[in-house]
Structure formats: structure tokens, C-alpha cells
Amino acid sequence: MQFYTYSYSTSGYPSGEISFYSQAFLNVQQLQTISTTVDNSMNLMGRLIDKTKRMNVTRTTTTNEKPQQSILPIRILELEAKIENRPTIIDEKSSAVLKYRTPHFRSTATIQFPPLDEGEHWKIGWIQSCTRMDFLNSYGDWGYSSWEFPQLVSGQNPMISDSDGRNYPFYGSKCEVIELHGPFLDYQTIKVLMNDNFYPHITWDIPTSNERLSRLTNVKRHQNFYTWLVAMNVKTGSIIVLKTISWQMNLEINIDSTKSQGSRATLISDPIPIQPEILKQNIRIPTCVLYPPNANNAQILVWHPGCRVGEVSKRPEIVVLPRCMFVLHQNPYYNHYIRHKTHTSIQNKLNGGSSSSSSSSDTKSNASQSTKTKPFCRLIFPPSSPPNSSSIPGNRCCDDMKHILDDHARLAQGVIVR
Structure with missing residues (x-):
């Protein structure tokens, strides 16, 4: 029967070849049973050919079936991701804080979207997450902040959403995302843009001081990001990942506090930024990237007194609390951290001399505001309602996003991530 299986697998060949494999089967039988008559042999060959023909019909029927189509034939006409080829700009004008502005990361995609039926609603745009952040400010023997x-x-x-906080899970609300409403009969050509850079404020003096001395000695920053080009079915909540971009920002600044203001800081890292990479294999979007809190609402400033960078402080202090307090309430890792009492004065320092600054460490500028694996599909079940934020004071981000979470859970039993 083993050779018969081989004859079945060649049923797509011409009839002459089928006879050859049938005769080969017959020859094997004759070697095993010498007394077999010619008539019996011919009958056996006839039965084999009949079976082969029947199998031919079966295979033809299967082949003629309509092939399963892909979910959406979305066409990416153009995709570009780059970081400005210029060094980070350092600003020492403020007597309270050191500022620097990094080169811009920009991504652009031109897409042809297929026809839509009446009532269909899709969003195409950018989702971004941060996978690593080392943002360390040294103050010599006094300690360091992070x-x-x-x-x-x-x-x-493993990641945190880098959404603008108003249009989860998308990075922005304007040119970063485009909405399409059916019906339309032809492909629609759309373009989505994204722009990101960093403009932080770092206090010259240690963050727990009310003075304005110059004690800052070094600034290091290393952040990694994933940026996804996605198509989201608004009615079902399904998300199709079209492309994944990986990029990073890495810089280091030395400060000589003995020099006069305006000539203290020097960029010592490579002034030429590392360019983004458009990955050949897409990265999954974890659930934590699709919902609040976002990076700006979750970040905290921690002071490590009397320590050098890399040393563990025995009494770390949280000097800037997150906007979304639920981040700390659900994280026992920070239970032994001291909440510093001069939170307001530190915020005033960070905001000093700039009307565009915010209570976060960064004011992020925005243009509008190798191995192949099988495609993956993962089902994520969001909570039917957001966590109970009423008992958590200052949980602004969760309160503001409550209606979005409710709508998303109502429209989708789960979120399909591709």
C-alpha cells in the first residue's frame, strides 16, 4: 500500500505516467506472488487505474474550490522611516533647568485601501510603544535622578503605550490616523504621517533642593521604541499589523558645573543618530499598549541620594508623581519608596522659564499635535470596564478614558492582533 500512496500523489500527471506507476505497482505484486495469472494482473491494474481516476476527480474538485482570501488586500505603496541627520541641540538659557532637543523621528506611509461596504468603518494609522527607558541625571556625590x-x-x-492620551491606541489624533467610512467602490489612497522627538527639562540643582545651584554633572538617555502601521476595524476592534518599525534614541551630555551658564554642557555621544529599521517580521502588539496609561501619564522622577549611577539607594524618593496614580497603587515594587514633600516646588523648577513645558519630563513635539514564521493571530479579551478609579485620587488618565474603554469593550468581544 505504500507504493499505492505514491501513485495517488501523482494523479495530476498525464495518463501515460499514471499507467507507468500502475504497472510498477503490478510488477511489485508479481514479484511477491509468482502464480498470479495475467487476467488477474490485468484486473488488478484496471482496478488501480479506476481508483486513480476517482482520485483525480476528487483532487480536481478540491482544486476548483474558491481559495480562501486574505483578510484585507491592503497595499502599501510607500513606506519611509528616518531620523533627522543632525546632533541634539542643547539649551542653557534657563537658570533653573538644562534643556535639549533631539532630532525628529519621522515616518510616512502611503496606502491603498480596498473597497468598503455600507456601514464599514476603519482607522489606519500609527501605534507606538516604549520598550526601554534609561534616563539618568547625575549630580556627582550628591546622587542621581531617574x-x-x-x-x-x-x-x-514589556512595553508601555506612547499614545497622545486622547486617541488610544493611536499615537496621535490628526495626521497620525485616517478614518474610512463605507461605502466606496474603488481603492482609496491615503497617507499617514508621524513625528516624534524629545525636549526635556532637567534641573541644574538636585531635585530635592529649593536652591538654584549648578550641581548637574552628566545626562544619559537611551530609549527604544516599536512603531506599528496598523489598520483597525472600529466595529469589531480587530487590529491588523501592516508594518513594524524599530528605532531608538541614545545620547549623553557632560556638564562642567564650574563653567558659566551657557558653556557648561557638551554632547559627548555620537551626534549622528542611529537610523530606524523597518522589520521584515512584524512584532506582536501586547495588550498593555492598547490601553491607558500612556507614557506621559505613567512616568515618575526618582531621586537616589548619595549614589552613583548603577548603585542601589537604600532610601529612594519619588519626587515627581505620575499623573495617573493608579500606576503606583497597583505596583508594589515602589511600596518602600519615599514620597517627597516638595513635589510642587520641583514641578515649578521643571516648568521654569518655558510656557510650553509640562509636568512630565518631556514635551514631545508632534507634526499635528530574519527567520520566517507563519502569520500569527492572537485574541485579547479586554476588561468589560476599566479598573475602579473612583477610590484612587488623582487618577485623571483613567477617568478621562473611561468612555473609550467602555465603547471598545462593548463593540468587541476581543481584540484580534495580527
């Missing part, structure tokens, strides 16, 4: 995302430091989540 801007942190509690979810990443504690290992609670």
Missing part, C-alpha cells in the same frame, strides 16, 4: 516607567522597571509589562 525618570522611570514603573511598568517597565518592575517588569509588570
